[in-house]
Amino acid sequence: MKKALVTYFSASGVTAKAAKALAGAAGADLYEIKPKVPYTQADLNWMDKRSRSSVEMNDKTSRPALKDTDARIADYDVIFLGFPIWWYVAPTIVNTFLESYDFSGKTIVLFATSGGSGLGRSAAGLRGSVAADARIVDGRMLNGRLDEKELRAWVDKLVS
């Protein structure tokens, strides 16, 4: 059995809830990706083109700073990586996270929550932020009610 870590970024708590359900079902450790400067309600108003989240998302090269970089990535084989979909892809703070560690030889399984969009081109946007021999797997959306048994079966397929 491979060792799994569930990491996530969540601005308003929805992905955090999904990540906790996933870690619980998988018996995996949990690590929260935190921004150095927390997002405010105004920052997250994605209808406002000048909001922080919009500005960051419209510039794919933006790399919002992390609060800390103490995840023990080296200890794990499979890293589940969760985030809210922002403008159809992963928030750029997820790129900052990936660029802050060595994911060489690791399997990264994406999961996300959203208002309805899928993972889309999230993986493509993250590919350049990890070593060439890191594997990025399009996982699944974890919107809505989550069934523990079903989550466990999904995780087992990926970590066995």
Ligand SMILES: Cc1cc2nc3c(=O)[nH]c(=O)nc-3n(C[C@H](O)[C@H](O)[C@H](O)COP(=O)(O)O)c2cc1C
């Ligand atoms: C800046 C921003 C952009 C968003 N873009 C999308 C989108 O493209 N498609 C979508 O379905 N939902 C979008 N949403 C909604 C979030 O993906 C959704 O509310 C998510 O579950 C929030 O997760 P969180 O509470 O973990 O931050 C966006 C939200 C924000 C704040």
